[in-house]
Amino acid sequence: MKCRKCGATAVIHMRQHKLALCGEHYLTWLPEQVERFIFKYRMFTRAEKVLVAVSGGKDSLGLWDILHRLGYRTEGLYIGLGIEQNYSDESRHLSEQFAAARGLTLHVVDVEEKFGSTIPELSVISNRGHGKPCSVCGLSKRYIMNRAALEGGFDALATGHNLDDEVAVLMQNTFNWAAGYLARQAPVLPAQDGLVRKVKPLCRIYEREMTAYCLLRGIEYIYEECPHAEGSSTIYYKEILNKMEGDRPGAKLQFYLSFLQARENGLFANIKQEVELHPCERCGQPTSAPGECAWCRMWDKVKLVKRTVTANPESVPLLGLAAQA
Amino acid sequence: MATVKIKYRNKEYEVNTGMTVREAIKKIGLEPEAVLAVHDGKLITDDIVLREGMEIKLVAVVSGGTLPAPSGRWARGER
Numbered sequence A: 001m002k003c004r005k006c007g008a009t010a011v012i013h014m015r016q017h018k019l020a021l022c023g024e025h026y027l028t029w030l031p032e033q034v035e036r037f038i039f040k041y042r043m044f045t046r047a048e049k050v051l052v053a054v055s056g057g058k059d060s061l062g063l064w065d066i067l068h069r070l071g072y073r074t075e076g077l078y079i080g081l082g083i084e085q086n087y088s089d090e091s092r093h094l095s096e097q098f099a100a101a102r103g104l105t106l107h108v109v110d111v112e113e114k115f116g117s118t119i120p121e122l123s124v125i126s127n128r129g130h131g132k133p134c135s136v137c138g139l140s141k142r143y144i145m146n147r148a149a150l151e152g153g154f155d156a157l158a159t160g161h162n163l164d165d166e167v168a169v170l171m172q173n174t175f176n177w178a179a180g181y182l183a184r185q186a187p188v189l190p191a192q193d194g195l196v197r198k199v200k201p202l203c204r205i206y207e208r209e210m211t212a213y214c215l216l217r218g219i220e221y222i223y224e225e226c227p228h229a230e231g232s233s234t235i236y237y238k239e240i241l242n243k244m245e246g247d248r249p250g251a252k253l254q255f256y257l258s259f260l261q262a263r264e265n266g267l268f269a270n271i272k273q274e275v276e277l278h279p280c281e282r283c284g285q286p287t288s289a290p291g292e293c294a295w296c297r298m299w300d301k302v303k304l305v306k307r308t309v310t311a312n313p314e315s316v317p318l319l320g321l322a323a324q325a
Numbered sequence B: 001m002a003t004v005k006i007k008y009r010n011k012e013y014e015v016n017t018g019m020t021v022r023e024a025i026k027k028i029g030l031e032p033e034a035v036l037a038v039h040d041g042k043l044i045t046d047d048i049v050l051r052e053g054m055e056i057k058l059v060a061v062v063s064g065g066t067l068p069a070p071s072g073r074w075a076r077g078e079r
Ligand code: SF4
Pocket: A083, A133, A134, A135, A137, A138, A226, A227, A228, A229, B064, B065, B066, B067
């Protein structure tokens, strides 16, 4: 197969776009696409400061590389979860190596270093999530990302959600007719009552395209899964969707785009969009719960069992300290 | 008949020469959409026909554990 632009041997064939490209042209084509979507969905401008959530995986590192090359003002945020030594150490190492090679600033928030307990331990002690750390993990990531973004004065928080992630969630929410979730699934979530603006610049980029980008660009990313991802519903839906994509190229993209169109046309217009948020009485982060937020309540529980954890998790600064040390 | 080695995660498969990479991926029970093929350290398209002496490595593209958060919860600012 030949590159459409130059006729050299192609390295990737994207059936959904009826497009095959050589390595060189692919490496310019993909960032152009991302740029197009940043603009189309009005995610952020070059004057704004963007915090990129990085996990050491292909999507987040690929995203950061692309934004940096496109000339956006970015800094990275890596959250150390303390999940099975090798996995967490390796993903942190790869993220640090990536940032150092480009002279970029990476903020590391290691949950154990900052607060005195790892995610799996927090999960056991607080008894959340039915034996799996994912619930506490998700809660902690959402909380830390938002608080860090506000603390650092960032205009937007960018995550590496790709098209496959978006479509897997979309499919799950559709099966459950989770109208509230559907109404709020979008490439951009505007800032609201103490929540930073959240953007997904890769929302139209296939997972396969991101992998190819990292391989061709020589970005070293963590290939192993988080050990707790096995059997997750996201992976289950992705497998089904990839089967469909194999038979009908473009099926995933079309599902996503027609959803966005339907949303735009008001399919979910009657659904209450905004949840009532108010500041947590303790930490000030927005919450829909009355009184204290779920993160603060979790620490209250944990403190009773493990005395060595930080006494005031709400007043631990997330950014900057590492740089001074 | 000559065969070609295909590596995927920690497993090794053997398929006959003469079929395309895409056919081989299906033959060993994987979805062509879920992998990328690498030959000689280089990414290749899946229409390439397997010849004797080739060794193919398949790279999985699906990940599911490192997502920052499900979109719905994100949006709700749930915590
Ligand atoms: S799969 Fe791993 S990274 Fe993902 S939420 Fe669960 S524990 Fe956290």
